[in-house]
Amino acid sequence: MHSYDFALLLAFFLIVLLPAPWLGRFYYKVMEGQRTWLSPVLGPVEQGCYRLAGVRADQEQNWKQYTLALLAFNLVGFLLLFAVLLLQGYLPLNPQHLPGQEWSLAFNTAVSFVTNTNWQGYSGEASVSYLSQMLGLTVQNFVSAATGLAVLVALCRGIARRSTATLGNFWVDMTRATLYGLLPLCLVLALLLVWQGVPQTFADYAHALTLQGSEQTIPLGPAASQIAIKQLGTNGGGFFGVNSAHPFENPSAWSNLFEVASIILIPVALVFTFGHYVKDLRQSRAILACMLSLFLIGGATALWSEHQPNPALESPQVQQSAPMEGKESRFGTTGSVLWTVTTTAASNGSVNAMHDSLNPLTGMVAMVNMMVGEVIFGGVGAGLYGMLLFVLIAVFLAGLMIGRTPEYLGKKLQAREVQLLVATLLVMPVGVLVLGAVAASLPGPAAAVSNPGAHGFSQLLYAYTSGTANNGSAFAGFGANTVYHNLMIGLAMLIGRFGYILPILALAGSLAAKKSAPQGLNSFPTHGPLFTGLLLVTILLVGGLTFLPTLALGPIAEYLSLGF
């Protein structure tokens, strides 16, 4: 570790943590329709949207109506994107004359972007036109993040409100999240990125004659605008095939800092938004402390692991230093590891170094971050709603231990709530273990593995974990672009997205309808270090333990076999 490594880590935490309380309050005000400094500009646009869409902003929905609206909107988004990807060969803004995507790939891509996963079975510069990137992918980058934020505030309202049937209005929440929550920040980040060297043009690919006189095609495009939302919206789908390792996506150490901090900027802030909803910022601090602890444990493990030289390369002719295979010089080890940990903690899934080539335990940290359900900051909205489920489970467990009806912020958790909680607990195991085991057992699908031994199993495990967790990163040697994996990982992404959203909205509806019991001396406090610790243990036991055997077969076996 050099001084610049420490400077990077310090700058990262400052950028992410300092504005969070302010930004969290901003999101609260925006989502509750209060006036902010952006209202004079965006207010008329917002009202215009409602008028054209026939939406009455003051008309609230119950949880079923809210869910139906969300599903209808996501379905329309899926169909539009699917059509654009299939038909891009006939559509304009396609200077490279790229043909439409094959149907199973188009299905996989459309599901992937609608579910905020951004798993990519294709390489952007070789198979997606400028029009598809903008009108197709960029749009879903925005609205899938906005959908996550909408579900989160619906759950926050469910916890905060008393004896009511309604959770807000999905159309309004989605529109506000996009207009106020994402667009302005994206505009700023996109320009910062162009300044650092990310292209933003509609011109054709450039043709160069290299210094030694050969031909070189230089791919261009409206990249910065898409990369900004891909980071801020925790989407992660790269404009170019190798994602943020590509020098045009991430040209310098500074762009790397801006992009990696953008991944969790909003998820961290939303923890404070929750505090404003329940009028108790102590709750936010307890949750934040738990997320931060998990982030630091994983981060420290990964940093240590990735600074170890690979024993397989030991030779007097080879410099024994931290491995550089799959890494870019301008990021180095620390810049790459920080990204790996952040992108998997936060359901982003963009990569600036190839995860396939990471040391085994670094890859394992990435997998664990996803396996616990993307709750360590997590995706925009999705991370915190996942974390709130764990909070409720922790409260339930504490209730069992002390023999009382568990209650959270005055709301009693009864049979129906616990049933819904358990339903969400099944999502990750079903997606990862069931779908993963099926893929591993069939000779055709298992052949997608590109590395021998334990690591090959890790590749398959990573793919289904990433899909179900809606992360989108990969051990990218895995040949996922086959009809089988396109469809099955597509299914994993749908289970991972809607397997959470549907029970959560039902839970929100059920909590909103409850009366609030006054908190007395006997209530179990859900703030402070004791609860933070309980929450941490709950996440690791309930979320992590399920997957321990698979980790032993994959990364741990690889680690031991290499003889570190």
Added chain:
Amino acid sequence: MNTYVRPALSLALLMTLLTGALYPLAVTGIAQVAFPEQANGSLVRDAQGQVRGSALIAQDFQGDGWFHSRPSAGAYATVASSASNLSPSNPALAERVASDAGALYRTQQGPVPQALLTTSGSGLDPHLPPQAVAYQIPRVAAARKVPEERLQALLEEATLHPLIGPPVVNVLALNQALETLGH
């Protein structure tokens, strides 16, 4: 039905217009005025105006007279970019590294820096760590018949020291500087 279909369709289209068309157009407009160089791909031109590459995209330098770029798993292909995705335990990685090290190793210089033996994440890494450039100086100096000290000075001049990242050298810029030096 109308409660869901009309808002879903119209909001999907409105969001497409706002985030898929107006937003990228606005960014492009501002970027083309404020940072035209970068927005168009940081292209490098020669005196005649011919595009010779991009400052951010590695070129495949061959022969003893040039500084070589980071190895590329995709043979420096730009469409599409690619990586090796070799796992640390894959014997193919150890074999490749050992054989490349054998070719580059010079006893008096010590072990070969990792950056010269490992392929980058993008296959297009435009940079090298300074020590990986320094390792190539004796070879380039001999081929170009220039004193090593001059190349050393060139390297120091070309090394970037970002506050928050490792020091790097842009290989294309360094080789361009070589051209002016050689003649």
